[in-house]
Amino acid sequence: MCQQPSIPLINHNIVFYGAGSMAEAIVRGMISRSVVSSDNIIMLNRSGSERLAELRSRYGVIGSNDSGQKTEYLRNAPVIVLAMKPKDAAEALRSLGPILSANQLIVSVIAGLSIRTIQGLLGTQQPIVRTMPNTSSSIGLGATGISFSKQVDENGRRLALNIFEAVGLTTVIDEERMETLTGISGSGPAYIYYMMEAMIAAGIRGGLPVEQSTELTVQTVLGAARMVQQTGETPAALRKKVTSPNGSTQAALEVLDKGEFFETVIAAVNRCAERSREMGVALEQELK
Numbered sequence: 001m002c003q004q005p006s007i008p009l010i011n012h013n014i015v016f017y018g019a020g021s022m023a024e025a026i027v028r029g030m031i032s033r034s035v036v037s038s039d040n041i042i043m044l045n046r047s048g049s050e051r052l053a054e055l056r057s058r059y060g061v062i063g064s065n066d067s068g069q070k071t072e073y074l075r076n077a078p079v080i081v082l083a084m085k086p087k088d089a090a091e092a093l094r095s096l097g098p099i100l101s102a103n104q105l106i107v108s109v110i111a112g113l114s115i116r117t118i119q120g121l122l123g124t125q126q127p128i129v130r131t132m133p134n135t136s137s138s139i140g141l142g143a144t145g146i147s148f149s150k151q152v153d154e155n156g157r158r159l160a161l162n163i164f165e166a167v168g169l170t171t172v173i174d175e176e177r178m179e180t181l182t183g184i185s186g187s188g189p190a191y192i193y194y195m196m197e198a199m200i201a202a203g204i205r206g207g208l209p210v211e212q213s214t215e216l217t218v219q220t221v222l223g224a225a226r227m228v229q230q231t232g233e234t235p236a237a238l239r240k241k242v243t244s245p246n247g248s249t250q251a252a253l254e255v256l257d258k259g260e261f262f263e264t265v266i267a268a269v270n271r272c273a274e275r276s277r278e279m280g281v282a283l284e285q286e287l288k
């Protein structure tokens with residue numbers, strides 16, 4: 001794994017095909033860290049002129065939903081980031097394949113969609129980078145898993161790594177582990193937010209004003225993550241240091257254990273991975 005090394009400037013046009021939350025998170029992260037100039041970023045959406053106007057004014061990027069212009073941008077882009085929902089991917093890839101040339105690099109952030117299915121739907125042996133980022137990329141604290149098809153050369157690898165290193169931590173993994181990674185870091189922010197929602201609600205129910213309860217919860221989560229990162233101690237060791245024998249923390253953890261907290265989190269991660277696989281299988285059916 002590597003975290004934010006010295007960052008080179010990316011001089012290529014990057015087309016984001018699908019201009020939703022994940023595309024915006026990556027673009028925001030790249031632009032705020034000045035790794036790419038905003039006029040090298042082209043964001044294409046199926047519809048939604050307002051959405052594109054918003055992205056243009058926020059980041060100075062080029063945005064288009066005109067079908068003729070879209071085709072031109074896609075035909076000429078050295079890098080195309082597939083960032084639509086899985087349900088929209090098959091149709092988009094089928095029409096993308098015929099306009100691509102051999103060395104255009106396809107980077108997918110789409111959950112469940114395998115390299116094999118992407119190539120099958122495109123109908124080409126395109127170099128493919130399959131990734132699973134997360135929305136924390138927008139503040140440079142993303143965690144992205146990356147797998148390469150055998151057609152990706154050293155320049156393609158470097159370019160894809162540059163994009164995601166610019167917005168956080170990257171790790172190259174075997175494609176078969178991508179679903180497990182999705183269960184941990186792709187969807188993981190949502191579990192942490194859910195835990196935070198519950199802690200904030202508990203504070204409010206206990207009489208704290210919403211602002212105070214929120215501030216305390218945020219700092220607690222931030223501090224706990226930083227403690228693991230900076231002390232090098234395991235979460236289990238750090239947990240033990242908070243937990244006095246027969247004290248208040250122990251009482252709280254016993255309640256979590258009664259709700260099978262540990263196994264429930266593992267079951268949630270497993271179900272996420274399984275759901276990603278199901279989405280992948282549904283997309284694979286589109287090849288038939």
Ligand SMILES: NC(=O)C1=CN([C@@H]2O[C@H](COP(=O)(O)OP(=O)(O)OC[C@H]3O[C@@H](n4cnc5c(N)ncnc54)[C@H](O)[C@@H]3O)[C@@H](O)[C@H]2O)C=CC1
Pocket residue numbers: 017018019020021022023044045046047048083084085086088092109110111132133134135186187
């Ligand atoms: N939101 C997240 O936390 C993460 C999402 N992902 C993946 O990112 C992808 C996008 O997710 P979100 O950004 O959350 O969805 P979103 O719904 O916010 O954005 C998708 C965008 O794609 C556009 N689109 C659909 N078909 C299109 C087409 N043919 N041409 C151009 N634009 C098209 C839609 O209009 C929409 O604006 C998904 O495949 C998801 O699996 C991956 C990691 C994390």
Ligand SMILES: O=C(O)[C@@H]1CCC=N1
Pocket residue numbers: 111182186187
């Ligand atoms: O919920 C989803 O399907 C996407 C994939 C990872 C995070 N969001």
